[in-house]
Amino acid sequence: MENDKLTQLWNLQKNNSSDDTPENIIKLAKKQRSNQFISIGILSITVVILIAYTIYCSVYKWNNFTIGLLLMISSLVFRIMLEFVSLHKKERQLISLDNKSFQKYLEKHFQLRKKINYIITPLCFAVYTFGFTLLLPYFKQEFSKGFYTYLLISGFLSIFIIAVIVFFSIKKEHKGFETLREE
Template sequence: MENDKLNQLWKSQKDNSNTNTPENIIKLAQKQRNGQFLSITILSITVIILIAYTIYCSVYEWNNFTIGLLLMIASLVFRIALETISLYRKEQQLIALDSKAFQNYLVKHFKFRKIINYGVTPICFIIYTYGFTILLPYFKQEFSEGFYTYILISGFLSILIIAIIVAFSIRRENKFYEELK
C-alpha cells in the first residue's frame, strides 16, 4: 500500500532534470536554427564578395586565377545549399510532427548533420583553401611585397579563424545532440 502511494507521488512530480521537454527542445532547436542562419549569412556575404571580385578581375580571362576563385565560390555555395536544405527540412518536420516524433526526427537529423560536419565540411574547407593557394602566385605577381605579405598572413589567418568558428559550431551542435539523447 505504501509502495503504491510512493509510486503515485513520484509519477505526480514534475521531473525538472529532464531536458527533453517540448519547450526545451524548441528552445534548443531555435538556438541551433539561429546559428545556421548566421552561418548562411556569413557564407553568403563571402560568396557575394568573391563573385564581385571574380567579375571585376577575370571577366575576359580564364586562367588558374579564375579557377581558384571559382573553387572558393563553389565550395561555399555547396555548403550554403546544404545548410539551407538541412534548416528547412527540419522546420518542415517541426510543423508536421508531434513533439515525441520530432525529437526522434532530430536524432536522425543530427546524425545527418554529423556526416555534413565531419565529411562534407572538411572537403569544402580543403577546396576553399586550395582555391586560395592557387591565387597566391597571381597576388605575388600583381602586388608589392608588403601587400602580398599582408594578403598571405590575413588570408591564412582568416582561414584559421573560420576553422575555429566551424569547430566551435560543430561542438555546439554536438552538445545539442547529446542533450537530445
C-alpha cells in the same frame, strides 16, 4: 514557426519527464536555427564579395586565378545550400510530427548534421583553401612584395580563424545534440 501552437500540441502529448519538455526542444531548435541563419549570412556575404571580385578581376581571363575563385565560391555555395536544405527539412518535420516522432526525427537529423559537420564541411574547407592557394601566384605577380606578404599572412590567418570558429561551432552543435539525446 508558431511556437504557441506547437507548445499547446506538445503539451497534450507530453510525458512526465521533466527534461523532455516541448519548451526545451523548441529552445534547442530555435538556437540551432539561429546559428544556421548566422552561418548562411556570413557565407553569403563572403560569396557576394568573391563574386564581385571575380567579375572585377577575371571578366575575360580564364586561368588558375579564375579557377581558384570559382572553387572558393562553389564550396561556399554548396555549404549554403546544405544549410538551407537541412533547415527547411527540419522545420517541415517539426510542424508535421508529434513530440515523440519529432524526437526520433531529430536523432536522424543530428546524424546527418554530424556527416555534414565532420565530412562535408572539412571537404568544402579544403576546396576553399586550395582555391585560395591557386590565387597566390597571381597575387605575387601583381602586387608588391610587402602587400603580397600581407595577403599571404592575412589570408591564411583568416582561414585559420575561420577554421577555429567552425570547429567550436561544430563542437557547440554537437554538445546540443548530446544534451537533447540525454533528455
